[in-house]
Amino acid sequence: MREVAFIKQNKEKWLSFEKAVFNDDFKDADELASQYIHLINDLSYAQTYYPKSHVITYLNQLAAKAFQKIYKTKRHDTNRIISFWKTEVPLICYQYRKFIYVAFIIFFAFTSIGVISAANDGEFVRSVLGDAYVDMSLENIEKGDPVAVYKSGSNWGSFIGITINNLRVGIIAFVLGVFLGIGTLWILFKNCIMLGSFQYFFYDMKVFWESVRGIWIHGSMEIFAIVIEAAAGLILGASILFPGTHSRYTSFKLGAKTGVKILISTFPFTFSAGFLEGFVTRYSNIMPNWLSVGIILSTLGLISYYYLIYPYRIQKKITQPSLLSTVYS
Structure with a gap:
């Protein structure tokens, strides 16, 4: 698939996911996890077939933001302070x-x-x-x-x-x-x-x-x-x-x-x-x-x-x- 077609095919999905991530517009963690899997699949595909494309940078940043949300909405107990320094801050610094x-x-x-x-x-x-x-x-x-x-x-x-x-x-x-x-x-x-x-x-x-x-x-x-x-x-x-x-x-x-x-x-x-x-x-x-x-x-x-x-x-x-x-x- 040509890069232009790949972007056109997934653009609306990415924009919708980006809006949901930045606005915390997810009903539950399972929904976020499901969308995250699709995003990672798209990122892997782009890294394989379009290694020099700017879309990789965009998807990386979106994945990083989604990953932060996942750590915030995990259903089992976690130490928020530890995850802040262990995961959230490093992702922001990247x-x-x-x-x-x-x-x-x-x-x-x-x-x-x-x-x-x-x-x-x-x-x-x-x-x-x-x-x-x-x-x-x-x-x-x-x-x-x-x-x-x-x-x-x-x-x-x-x-x-x-x-x-x-x-x-x-x-x-x-x-x-x-x-x-x-x-x-x-x-x-x-x-x-x-x-x-x-x-x-x-x-x-x-x-x-x-x-x-x-x-x-x-x-x-x-x-x-x-x-x-x-x-x-x-x-x-x-x-x-x-x-x-x-x-x-x-x-x-x-x-x-x-x-x-x-x-x-x-x-x-x-x-x-x-x-x-x-x-x-x-x-x-x-x-x-x-x-x-x-x-x-x-x-x-x-x-x-x-x-x-x-x-x-x-x-x-x-x-x-x-x-x-x-x-x-």
């Missing part, structure tokens, strides 16, 4: 993976601007970080403990204060996405400029490694989470700018709902980063290199796997027709 990639590209670009600016302007670091912070850091470097700032305050006090601040930054980065994404970019810009100039400052003071092995114990999760939160803000902004086939209001509601889910998914990582900063980073100067590097690589690996690799594995599973039998067993 569907909106381009926004995550764009957020990382912007992050590296803005951070590079901070590094280059600090390298070419001796006063730039002070203008960004403030004289008090720079002078304190210089004193700590002279004392042989460049990251001594993380030892101030109690463990629990630091953990709570830092975590609340990071949650606030993440929420603001997302909410400001309502200004067509510009607000999100501004928050990301400010934080990246600070990060770039901050790290260059330690490099210029010949204590770059000492700063890395301390700061990035908590920074790997903390910074990564901010980038993901920025991606959520960009999704919110794009839902207003590019409503597609939906009304702008409907598109905004869908974008807000999707963005909130991604935002919430970062909270455990933000809490973990706060815990590490309050209880572990302060001991970085006395722990062996292998331990500090191990913590950095493991935390970075964990959050990278969850947002960049795991979504592909979940998406691959839902394109297998046999999966439905395990979901509804």
Whole structure:
């Protein structure tokens, strides 16, 4: 069958299913399961006979959305919280993976601007970080403990204060996405400029490694989470700018709902980063290199796997027709 004929033959069925999925217009889970089987069959057919067709992307996205509905309407007991992080968020991250990639590209670009600016302007670091912070850091470097700032305050006090601040930054980065994404970019810009100039400052003071092995114990999760939160803000902004086939209001509601889910998914990582900063980073100067590097690589690996690799594995599973039998067993 020619591709045009295949699309023409199934177009009305797909559009009807899409409308039902997005509007929760299914009478029961069995009806959803039955329609899902037909959709997966069409997807498999398209992958076999039209491997380069855009219809595969469309059917993949529709299947991912339907799969989320299946997990929500399973008739046996399930842990909603576990399924949220285990299945729903990864599928969303796969569907909106381009926004995550764009957020990382912007992050590296803005951070590079901070590094280059600090390298070419001796006063730039002070203008960004403030004289008090720079002078304190210089004193700590002279004392042989460049990251001594993380030892101030109690463990629990630091953990709570830092975590609340990071949650606030993440929420603001997302909410400001309502200004067509510009607000999100501004928050990301400010934080990246600070990060770039901050790290260059330690490099210029010949204590770059000492700063890395301390700061990035908590920074790997903390910074990564901010980038993901920025991606959520960009999704919110794009839902207003590019409503597609939906009304702008409907598109905004869908974008807000999707963005909130991604935002919430970062909270455990933000809490973990706060815990590490309050209880572990302060001991970085006395722990062996292998331990500090191990913590950095493991935390970075964990959050990278969850947002960049795991979504592909979940998406691959839902394109297998046999999966439905395990979901509804």
